[in-house]
Amino acid sequence: MRPILFIDRDGTINAETADEQIDHIDKLNFLPDVFFYLRKIQAESNYVLAMVTNQDGLGTDAFPEDTFWPVHNLIMRTLESEGIKFDSVHIDEHFPKDNHPNRKPGTGMLTQYQDGTFDLKNSYVLGDRATDVQLARNLGCKAIHIAEEAVTDAELTTASWKEIYEYLILHPRxxxxxxxxxxxxxxxxxxxxxxxxxxxxxxxxxxxxxxxxxxxxxxxxxxxxxxxxxxxxxxxxxxxxxxxxxxxxxxxxxxxxxxxxxxxxxxxxxxxxxxxxxxxxxxxxxxxxxxxxxxxxxxxxxxxxxxxxxxxxxxxxxxxxxxxxxxxxxxxxxxxxxxxxxxxxxxxxxxxxxxxxxxxxxxx
Structure with a gap:
């Protein structure tokens, strides 16, 4: 059984913005070394790569879809041009107040990975929020918190993709x-x-x-x-x-x-x-x-x-x-x-x- 890396997009692959909306190319700022080390992780491991992200208000006047998808597609094309291919992409569009099961930390979007054919025990959720850590707990896997300081009970807290690579691939001996x-x-x-x-x-x-x-x-x-x-x-x-x-x-x-x-x-x-x-x-x-x-x-x-x-x-x-x-x-x-x-x-x-x-x- 293959393990999975459930990877948040904003704050994990590209830097989060003050308004938490990546709706224009000028807001796109990839984290240091993310391409180099994510490519190495994919090449040197058996992890399935699944992108899982919440997008508040997608499809509303405040955040129209025609501003979201061009930037998202650019992100995905950039990743692929660097040799990084995600196996699946899961985007939830509900507001927090909707309490929808698809919305992280709910696991509704990820039922395909919960049928017993994947190694969830040795899988990880990588994200910059407490909800990402909770998603890991709800899925029965482990968490890597992308942050400068530890504020959760994640297995690893770091802002360095190099450290993430070493943790996932160069397992402590x-x-x-x-x-x-x-x-x-x-x-x-x-x-x-x-x-x-x-x-x-x-x-x-x-x-x-x-x-x-x-x-x-x-x-x-x-x-x-x-x-x-x-x-x-x-x-x-x-x-x-x-x-x-x-x-x-x-x-x-x-x-x-x-x-x-x-x-x-x-x-x-x-x-x-x-x-x-x-x-x-x-x-x-x-x-x-x-x-x-x-x-x-x-x-x-x-x-x-x-x-x-x-x-x-x-x-x-x-x-x-x-x-x-x-x-x-x-x-x-x-x-x-x-x-x-x-x-x-x-x-x-x-x-x-x-x-x-x-x-x-x-x-x-």
Whole structure:
């Protein structure tokens, strides 16, 4: 089933006027970037486009039809000349006092979309008024309010068509995983398109510090809460955290459309750390660093490889990790930072390539 974008005309495609009547060409003023991003939305998605608009007094002396239709037709021809084709157009002509079921927020004009053959749950009404938001509720779909400030309970309030495009097409990549065994109880949440905000509690101070690098340098919002059997040793806490973290990444990446897929090397004082990653769906780890110390902080150095191997297994990614240097702390911190930067590069989405996968196979 296809979802629908029910799009208001005035205030959403062209700017609203003081008298709320677009009855002359001189009043026509299209919103910034509306053609560019509406065309991209249509090209990169499966949305049906339905224009739904109220026109107060249409056909009266105050607003004669012979002033309305030439401007409306010009709007539609302009949209089509920019590659934007509406599937249907619904115009209600009743006054507010008429309380007609066709008038927004009434749904009378839209019965063709309410027969169960369309995906209303994942559809949106885009409009600049509270009645547009209410129309969304009446239809059983969601609302995008075109306004500078939020005054309704719409899912998104914005005056930017770029932001509308990103919201509809570049869906937020968030996921959470709860992993509970007899040895550990782990809750992880990620937002791959976050701002680097982290909340890490594993019971291992140095491990917390390393996972914090992932969030800060990867631009990822990351929450990790772990209760592990540290009275035995660190093994289960580190391994199970890596497994849950990899699973969370796999869920958040979704269909992987538009991602770079590949991603970094960086220096840290005496250390040169190199981490290459490929979210191509095939787990593999190449691990070449060597450590001379048994522990760094509370973390056994033998667990570093185990951590990245476990992450690779559940994230279904290829990791190739090298590090050269003398300071053991710098070495592993450099690896975690390079890993974060590699992930940031690999998961970055290219808006111009959202309809395709970065693979000749057609599947990742």
């Amino acid at each position: 968030k996921a959470s995983v709860q992993r509970t065994t007899k040895e550990t109880d782990i809750a992880i949440a990620v937002n791959l398109d976050g701002a680097g905000n982290t909340s890490i509690e594993t019971g291992l101070g140095f491990f917390d510090h390393m996972l914090d690098q992932l969030g800060k340098h990867g631009g990822i919002d990351l929450t990790v809460k772990v209760k592990g059997d540290l009275h035995i040793d660190e093994h289960h806490t580190i391994e199970d955290t890596a497994l849950a973290l990899g699973e969370c990444f796999l869920k958040a990446l979704g269909d992987k459309k538009g991602i770079n897929r590949y991603g970094f090397l960086l220096p840290m004082d005496d250390v040169l750390a190199q981490v290459a990653i490929d979210f191509g769906g095939r787990p593999w780890l190449v691990w070449e660093p060597e450590f001379k110390r048994e522990k760094i902080g509370e973390m056994p150095t033998e667990m570093f490889m185990h951590f990245f191997k476990s992450f690779s297994d559940t994230a279904k990614c290829n990791l190739n990790i090298k590090a050269e240097g003398d300071n053991e702390h710098h070495k592993i911190e450099g690896i975690f930072k390079a890993w974060a930067k590699a992930i940031k590069m690999a998961i970055k989405r290219n808006p111009d390539e959202m309809s395709s996968l970065p693979s000749t196979k057609g599947v990742l």
